[in-house]
Amino acid sequence: MEMAAQWHEAYGTAPGLRDALRSLLQGAGGGGELWRLGEAEITEALAVVGQARVLLDIAEVDLVREGLARGLPGESAWSPTDWVTRAEGERAPDPSVRHTASVVRVAKAGTRMAGPSALKAADAINDVRAAFREGDLPLGKADQLVRFHAQVAPVAEEGLLEEDLGALVAAAKDDVVATGPQGRRRERVRGLSEKELGAAITRTGRLLKPEKDIEGEDRRAKRGRSLTKSQGPAGMSLYRVVLDPEGAAVVDAALAALSGPVKGPEGEPDERPATQRRADALVEIIRRGVAAPGAEPTCEKAQVVVTIGLDDLRSGAHGAGVTATGQVLAPSVVRKMACDAGIVPAVLGGDSEILDLGRSVRWFTPGQKRALWLRDGGCTYPGCTMPPQWCDAHHVAWWSRGGATDIDNAALLCQRHHTTVHTRDLHASITPTGVTWHL
Template sequence: MEYLPGGETGGAGAWSPTASAPAVADEDWGEALDELDALDAADYQALMDEVATVLGEMHGQDRRGLPAEKLEDGLKGAALSLGRASLGPDEVVTVQDEELTGALEAVGRLQTRLGAIGFRLAQQAAARGLHQESGMTLVDWLRVRCPWLSSRDAAQVMSVVTASEAPAVAQIGEAVASGDVPLHRAATVARTMTRLQESLDPEQQESYTRIATAAAGRPEVSDKDLTTVCHRLLEDLLHEKAPGERERAAIALRGVSSRKVAPGLTRFTIDAPDGAAATLSGVLTSQLAAPAPDEATQEPDPRTATQRRFDALLAVVNRGIAHPGAPPSTARATVILTIPFDPERGLPSGPATTADGGYVPPRQASELACSADITPVWMAADGEPLALGRTTRYASSAQWKALVARDRGCSYPGCSALPQWCDSHHVDWWSRGGRTDVDRMTLLCGRHHTVVHQHELSASVDGGTVTWHV
């Protein structure tokens, strides 16, 4: 018999008689198939493994011993199988309710398994330092290599990878890699354990991680309930500490987090130690948060209590960031709004954006432009450069703001470092006669500033676009 790799016309799994091998009678095939059907699952798997070994030897190698080929073949096979499962609009409407529900559940399981494979690969890439070779964070590296991956998903991968580096917390990474826990739930556990790490000994870390990981792996525990479990671990930690240790633990657990809850609305969550909490409470209960009737109409204050507390907190923040006359180095702490400008009408031509890409409606932008050190930068189509030539080496405060408005952060390809972590870099090096002009400068984070100088990379600036030649 001869094996033809191509089906009935040479496809996969086709057997064809040749001149050197006699044909097999139909009844012989029937007896062979009957014997095959009689095998139990273990014997059947053993037979298939033996066949695979023989086929591998026919090709001069044992494919089972080559992980790279196993990975490649498995992913190709999965892609082909998923292609078979794809249905068009006319086909999917014929699927019955029960089968439709079952298919959705199966897709969920597949997504978890695929996420597990992706996490294992990303974890190994991080261990090898592949992202560091290009001077990137793991999040940026993943986003470049996997453009379909959202920044949030990439950050979740990094959270679990980073937390799993501690032996006592490694079990959460293993749970993701095995497909027992979805990535987004594991990230909740990982962030919690990272926060608690300084306040726990290794044995406690392992115990807390085991509790949270077990909860994350239970389908009946919702994401909200999992967050509650993680909060309970924090509360348990603080209750178990002696008074002095409790205070130190609370300071270590301080933090602020934010998340989008709806278009145009961001929720901030603050975990403050008692001393800082007293300060914040003082602001929120001060005269700034008191009801203020309209002086003209004497109508009651229409704001709710929570709105008044927000206004009080923002008033204190705005006072704190007002620093007229500060030296140029403090420009990194200012808020810069980029507002498109129509020179023909002499008016703004659209909404403003912050340095990190946040959207600010036109009316709010006009209000913010008049307060504290929030600086409006009016931009034409290609921007207006500020030139100082060779009179000074370092960018002025005005130039820095122009660079922030144009580059919005590190200009190196794939990097997402914010402006406050960047330096102004002369495209034509200062030591080689470069000018301190906005159209000949760009922003680079410290990591990529080093990369550019080490490899003598060049860039070109065309209007508002910086292009690196890497």
């Protein structure tokens, strides 16, 4: 019990913390006594340990926040993180760098805000801190939300960030509800996991950014596309594909169309695991594509279900498109895809209620594409030699702006120049013999 006595002495100035630690240490130090506990008591003791862990995180953040307010790290010529590490490592092993960084970020949250929107921002951060101090939001999630706010605040439109951060806090924190007869029992309802919260933050962050910022990210991401091949097990090959959101949305849609379970001739279930079905689908997609490389495609491009506000699609205002698989696309990307892909419009009412999920509309027919192949002979952008089978049919007057889906409003463009035309909002003149772009 020597360690218990040392801790008792060390925390004598904090009676509540001192007594809790002494009680825990006495139980652990006298390990031979634990056999006396019943099964329910062991479970209850572990529940108390979990509660104590949360309370210690709260106390740690509060102490660090107070120390930062008093300028204690500066007095010792340490960074805040190093100061916390050295203080906590005085009588125990050093905390992990990741943990200390999280504590410092949460402690600093909301302390340096200024400007006309500072009050709203402070309210949003206070929601995070309140949920954390009430024990409904663990340190890891609080850190995720604080980092999200700091990263997006410089580019997000005023008011939107605070609203979305509040929604994320509500989804991430645990709730305690009354259950059982007359509500006598309390049950904890879990919020989003850290992984789920991370995905929600990524999606929300892209939706909050202005379109030009999303477009910049998309261009950089597209440059990061890669496909590598290495030796796999037992003479097989291992492929690794890295795709941007637009590429992933197309691949996801294509694989989904061909990777479903297929029953046998007698109705027996498909024994292939999902991973094999997706691999088989990929091979089949490529096999169909190379079977007749110079011929017109026999089927439409993969249907990509995209949800986007009509005003965002038309004008490129705040917002973005979200695919059925969770990829977030810039409005400019959705407008480009609308030229030559099966876009399924999802019309949303209040509270995101789905009012209508329409059929694929407004894409060029195989007959129209055949006429474009003959007229344009390939990509119509000046200097490009991409053959027609690798081009999209582009609405010169954009479909999202009311442009018609007919030959007199169409031009073949390769993927690269299709993106360029939409990004620069270029216009063209069309005659029966060709297309002239006004650069």
